[in-house]
Amino acid sequence: MKSKIFPIIWFVIFITVFFIFYKGLQNSNIYVPENNIEKKIPIFEVKKFASDNLIDSNQIFESNKFYLLNIWASWCVPCREEHKYLVELSKEKNIQLIGLNYKDKYENAKNFLDELNNPYNSIYSDQDGTISIELGAYGVPESFLIYDNKIIKKIIGPISQKSLFEIKDIIK
Secondary structure, eight states: OHHHHHHHHHHHHHHHHHHHHHHHHHSOOOOOOOSSOOEEOOOOEEEETTSOOEEEHHHHOOTTOEEEEEEEOTTOHHHHHHHHHHHHHTTOTTOEEEEEEESOOHHHHHHHHHHHOOOOSEEEEESSSHHHHHHTOOSSSEEEEEETTEEEEEEESSOOHHHHHHHHHHHO
């Protein structure tokens, strides 16, 4: 009798575990951050790229102007891929491109810009990554479209042709 019950118990346990895992796969808990947000930019102090001069974020962003704050690094492969779109966007007259160099060596970052051209109107340095965290960045590259001192669009990952068109539509 025990020999007949034992396989039945194992079968019931197997079916129960299978059912639990199957249901778990259907309920995805993957967090997808919001890309369109109306969040006021935090106030921070940042070093200018080629110097040790500190500047307050209130001096960087003016009201009623569009800015694209792009977090980048020379060691970041996707940053290299998105750079051509930043160069194209820099030709637009009604947007300022702000570069935030993330945890990078100055010489490497300078060589990166010399090689690929500098699309930024101004560049700042985030050596310890705290400014990027305050902005809500998840990694590099990441970009924030800012208008009237508010983040109106967040682009996670490299800027693509599609996101370039979206930015151009917004800033018209």
